[in-house]
Amino acid sequence: MISINNVHKSYVTGHNSLHVLKGIDLDIEQGEFVSIMGSSGSGKSTLLNILGILDNYDEGSYYLNGSLVKDMSEKKAAQLRNELVGFVFQSFNLISFKNAMENVALPLYYQGVPRKKRNKIAMEYLEKVGLLEWATHLPSEMSGGQKQRVAIARSLISQPKIILADEPTGALDTSTSYEVMEILKEINKDGITIILVTHEHDIAAMTQKIVHLKDGGIDQIIMNGDLKQFKSQYAKQLETA
Amino acid sequence: MFDLDLWKEILSALKKNRMRSFMTAFGVFWGIFMLIIMSGAGKALENGVMDGIRAFASNSAFFWTERTSVPYKGFQRGRRWIYSNTDIEYIKANVSDIEYLSPRLFGPNANSGDNTIRGKKTGSFNIYGDYPEFFKIDPWTPLQGRLINEIDIMHSRKVVNIGERVVEVMFDEGEDPIGQYLKINGVYFQVVGVIKGETRVNIGGGRKPETIIMPFTTMQKTYNFGDDVHFFSVTSKPGVPVSSLETRLKELLKKRHNIAPDDLQAVGSFNIEVEWKKYMGLFNGIQILTWIVGIGTLMAGVIGVSNIMLVIIKERTQEIGIQRAIGATPGKVILHIVAESVFLTVIAGYIGLALGVGILELLNMALEANAGNADDIFFRQPEVSFQMAVGALSVLVISGIFAGLIPARRAVSIKPIDALRDE
Numbered sequence: 001m002i003s004i005n006n007v008h009k010s011y012v013t014g015h016n017s018l019h020v021l022k023g024i025d026l027d028i029e030q031g032e033f034v035s036i037m038g039s040s041g042s043g044k045s046t047l048l049n050i051l052g053i054l055d056n057y058d059e060g061s062y063y064l065n066g067s068l069v070k071d072m073s074e075k076k077a078a079q080l081r082n083e084l085v086g087f088v089f090q091s092f093n094l095i096s097f098k099n100a101m102e103n104v105a106l107p108l109y110y111q112g113v114p115r116k117k118r119n120k121i122a123m124e125y126l127e128k129v130g131l132l133e134w135a136t137h138l139p140s141e142m143s144g145g146q147k148q149r150v151a152i153a154r155s156l157i158s159q160p161k162i163i164l165a166d167e168p169t170g171a172l173d174t175s176t177s178y179e180v181m182e183i184l185k186e187i188n189k190d191g192i193t194i195i196l197v198t199h200e201h202d203i204a205a206m207t208q209k210i211v212h213l214k215d216g217g218i219d220q221i222i223m224n225g226d227l228k229q230f231k232s233q234y235a236k237q238l239e240t241a
Numbered sequence: 242m243f244d245l246d247l248w249k250e251i252l253s254a255l256k257k258n259r260m261r262s263f264m265t266a267f268g269v270f271w272g273i274f275m276l277i278i279m280s281g282a283g284k285a286l287e288n289g290v291m292d293g294i295r296a297f298a299s300n301s302a303f304f305w306t307e308r309t310s311v312p313y314k315g316f317q318r319g320r321r322w323i324y325s326n327t328d329i330e331y332i333k334a335n336v337s338d339i340e341y342l343s344p345r346l347f348g349p350n351a352n353s354g355d356n357t358i359r360g361k362k363t364g365s366f367n368i369y370g371d372y373p374e375f376f377k378i379d380p381w382t383p384l385q386g387r388l389i390n391e392i393d394i395m396h397s398r399k400v401v402n403i404g405e406r407v408v409e410v411m412f413d414e415g416e417d418p419i420g421q422y423l424k425i426n427g428v429y430f431q432v433v434g435v436i437k438g439e440t441r442v443n444i445g446g447g448r449k450p451e452t453i454i455m456p457f458t459t460m461q462k463t464y465n466f467g468d469d470v471h472f473f474s475v476t477s478k479p480g481v482p483v484s485s486l487e488t489r490l491k492e493l494l495k496k497r498h499n500i501a502p503d504d505l506q507a508v509g510s511f512n513i514e515v516e517w518k519k520y521m522g523l524f525n526g527i528q529i530l531t532w533i534v535g536i537g538t539l540m541a542g543v544i545g546v547s548n549i550m551l552v553i554i555k556e557r558t559q560e561i562g563i564q565r566a567i568g569a570t571p572g573k574v575i576l577h578i579v580a581e582s583v584f585l586t587v588i589a590g591y592i593g594l595a596l597g598v599g600i601l602e603l604l605n606m607a608l609e610a611n612a613g614n615a616d617d618i619f620f621r622q623p624e625v626s627f628q629m630a631v632g633a634l635s636v637l638v639i640s641g642i643f644a645g646l647i648p649a650r651r652a653v654s655i656k657p658i659d660a661l662r663d664e
Contacts, residue, residue, distance in 0.1 A: 054658040074571045075572065078565060078568055078570040079568070079570065081567070081568050082567065083568075093563045094563075097254070102253075109250070110564075110567065110569045111568065115249065155567075158567070
């Protein structure tokens with residue numbers, strides 16, 4: 001599904017060049033539920049943006065669903081995003097002047113689906129995340145958890161193969177975080193690959209595979225079974241930090 | 242390319258941001274509104290002035306005499322001289338490019354005290370002796386009766402045409418002036434016509450409704466003018482510029498009256514063609530100025546739109562980022578912003594256009610209501626042409642596209658990821 005080989009990425013600001021990703025190799029199969037962890041500045045968000053074709057990379061190769069993603073035109077990238085990838089962001093990124101239903105329906109608008117049809121589909125997805133009666137509310141009238149559920153519904157409506165979530169629970173309290181994670185697990189059960197970036201290890205613990213980044217490289221990949229060991233190691237790291 | 246969904250998107254985006262949309266639209270509205278008002282006012286001024294002279298023969302020239310300013314052939318400077326009947330006959334016989342020639346005598350004028358009596362009524366009017374040709378140069382229409390004709394001239398009949406004001410002063414209300422007699426400077430004349438000038442040009446001074454016109458020959462004989470001619474009007478034949486005719490006639494008259502060829506003052510003359518061109522130039526100038534100022538104002542409005550759109554883009558960077566993250570292509574984003582800008586400019590422009598035209602229409606109604614038959618109105622029928630309106634609207638559409646294009650390109654040049662981070 002996703003295959004990344006020796007990907008490098010640096011940000012150039014003025015005369016300074018910041019080498020963020022220093023050769024990442026990663027394979028993710030269809031239907032996996034993966035979390036990316038790491039301290040801030042370790043490159044986890046950059047990696048996610050490259051995975052979502054929101055950002056370019058400098059070296060290496062990235063195969064998404066079998067096709068090479070490199071130096072793509074904006075138009076092509078937009079189409080691929082629309083077809084294959086759904087995004088969930090920490091700050092929800094809903095459009096403030098559209099109600100829940102319209103927000104959910106937006107990706108279908110860009111696919112050219114007629115209004116009535118896409119609104120009907122949007123209602124189905126809102127029902128899936130348990131927000132049917134909130135369909136006509138604006139984002140400003142909803143709680144953080146509800147907003148994130150709307151964002152998840154929006155990411156699902158184009159029936160993507162992958163959901164990319166950038167700290168989806170970062171702005172939520174623990175119980176709402178767990179609710180959101182439950183929804184993500186449900187989605188994963190339907191066979192959709194989910195990759196999320198988080199720095200909360202209890203959130204990461206709910207995934208099948210944890211990719212731990214450190215200084216722009218992959219420090220270790222922990223499978224679900226080894227989690228206990230990881231947890232203690234992670235705690236130790238936090239202590240020393 | 243009509244896409245109902247696109248328009249619904251645009252409308253909802255505009256509706257949800259009322260204040261912003263209104264401010265954007267206002268600049269354009271004001272620009273087009275000012276353009277229409279100024280152009281209409283310019284046109285009204287033109288109409289007002291041109292209405293007054295339109296019927297006037299534009300190929301006419303007028304001649305009178307002044308004291309000489311150069312000594313010549315033993316004559317001192319400052320000599321007084323006057324045209325005579327023989328001049329007129331000579332010109333008629335020898336200058337072929339003349340269409341109409343009409344000599345005139347100035348009788349008593351309105352400023353020299355009461356000169357007209359009828360029973361107990363008295364009045365002071367401008368009294369002229371004219372040939373019927375005069376009515377072809379500066380047209381008059383008979384409201385009642387007839388104009389002075391060739392037979393009146395031939396028989397030196399004691400008949401007069403009188404203006405409307407003369408009727409008001411000299412006759413009771415409802416009285417028929419035709420066939421009645423007026424005593425003018427001691428001599429009785431029969432009224433054969435009440436006449437009204439079609440133009441507001443006054444040749445020889447005085448207001449037109451206060452005019453009394455009698456046959457030239459009658460005046461010459463009755464008031465002992467001998468064979469004097471005070472003034473004459475000519476029109477050139479079609480295709481002959483009246484300016485050249487004017488020059489030739491002046492040379493000829495100088496020769497006949499022993500006036501130095503370089504005397505610029507002695508033969509007084511006036512040429513409508515030149516004045517006409519001056520007017521035309523003036524009004525073209527006004528129209529051009531209107532367009533320059535109007536387009537300038539419009540440009541300011543458009544730059545305002547572009548500016549506000551840029552601010553909006555900045556404000557909406559995140560929104561655009563989200564749209565692109567969930568699959569909007571750059572083309573779609575550009576189309577969206579440009580369409581929004583064009584929609585705003587056109588709607589605002591159309592309202593400005595409609596309101597401008599409406600105000601001109603109201604102004605016109607007010608002017609018409611107040612005008613009555615007053616001759617002194619120099620501001621009539623403010624209007625804008627259809628071409629002008631269409632032109633203004635197409636300028637709006639084009640400028641709307643440009644106003645949207647610059648911010649749209651900028652919006653697309655921001656990477657989706659940067660747009661999303663922008664908070």
